[in-house]
Amino acid sequence: MNSTHQSRNSDFFAFTVFLAVAARASFRGAATDLGITPSAVSHSIKGLEQRLGVRLVNRTTRSVSLTDAGQGLAARLRPAMAAIDEALAEVDQLRQTPSGTVRINASEGAIRMVLRPVLAQFLQRYPQVHLDIVSDGRLSDIVGEGFDAGIRLAEAVPKDMISVPILGNVRFAAVASPQYIARFGRPEVPQDLHRHACIRFRFESGKIYQWEFEKHGLNETIDVRGPLTLTDQPLMVEAAIDGIGIAFVPDHLVQNALRDGGLIRLLEDWCPSFPGLCLCYPGHRHVSTGLRALIDLIKENDPFVHHR
Structure with missing residues (x-):
């Protein structure tokens, strides 16, 4: 059992050396990367070839290249060795302070x-x-x-x-100020929004958000119009408080204004959760x-x- 374990350790080292040679196309370059001598690289490659019974590397005085068998082995070993490296890094990370x-x-x-x-x-x-x-x-x-x-x-x-x-x-809320409602009334259904001033939201992509409503399985998407388009939802809330128009924003953004009376909910039974x-x-x-x-x-x- 000990000899088997030692053999596996030897193969793992040999595989590491072999991949270094494949990457650098040089015994000397691989030795530099691994911090060992060129003769140790040569000895490791020879031992691996003997154990596998196939030539993996063509070497001359001027060049080093992989044989067909060597190329096939390298292609299979790279992802396997990368997975091992990642597993070891993961274990190492577990014992380290986050940094x-x-x-x-x-x-x-x-x-x-x-x-x-x-x-x-x-x-x-x-x-x-x-x-x-x-x-x-x-x-x-x-x-x-x-x-x-x-x-x-x-x-x-x-x-x-x-x-x-x-x-x-996240639930959305359609809201407007008491002053706006006093002047223009309440929309009773989503289609009524076409007759109201709405504060639109523009995504950074440039696309204008179309307001989405739902009630009893009926979905309504409204391409609203209005005097103001913004890319910031908190600013939309402030604009609604100022009486500029109706805003359609995540519910949590308007809780304080609803509690203080600065805004009033509209179309509440149509406002969906996402x-x-x-x-x-x-x-x-x-x-x-x-x-x-x-x-x-x-x-x-x-x-x-x-x-x-």
């Missing part, structure tokens, strides 16, 4: 709702972590743009991503200790996640 940079991509609203409440606590608890948070309403490609994770509506999470629910369903927010990250990528710590703290501070 390094964690890059997060999210809309400004999501950053305010999800990240802002935990930022001070997180950075105080993990001083070796640097958070790089990019506000972006365009829903950038998380992997392509080099982010570790993003915050998205549940319905917008790419299929190849792992998602962690961090907010329950799937909430998720923190998502690539399923094929190792999750750093910094990102894992951030996810755990968000869960710790989110009643929906912590108690569901």
